[in-house]
Amino acid sequence: MAGFQCDKVYYMAHRDLLVLAGVPLSGQPRAGWSVDLPREVKGPGWVPVHDVQMIPFADGSERLCLVLEYEVVTSAPLMEFADLEGRVLELRPG
Secondary structure, X not given: OEEEEEEEEEEEOOOOEEEEEEEEEEOOOOOOOEEEEOHHHOOOEEEEXXXXXXXXXOOOOEEEEEEEEHHHHXXXXXXXXXXXXXXXXXXXXX
């Protein structure tokens, strides 16, 4: 199983996307994989990764970002996105 250190979460309302910025700890995540948004932080569990991109930030750094469609978290309305920050999230193919 692969891991992803989530440093920051962004909601892009105009595109209805959730973006998890961070660092892969093992494996190379890909679109079509699944990421675990843990139930212990009121997440929905395993959800599909819509896209994976290297995104430039204002400070000049680039971070790997997992892009999720917002609809995958609508079943977990009590989850706070900030609760994902600083966590290692599990990833799996398919």
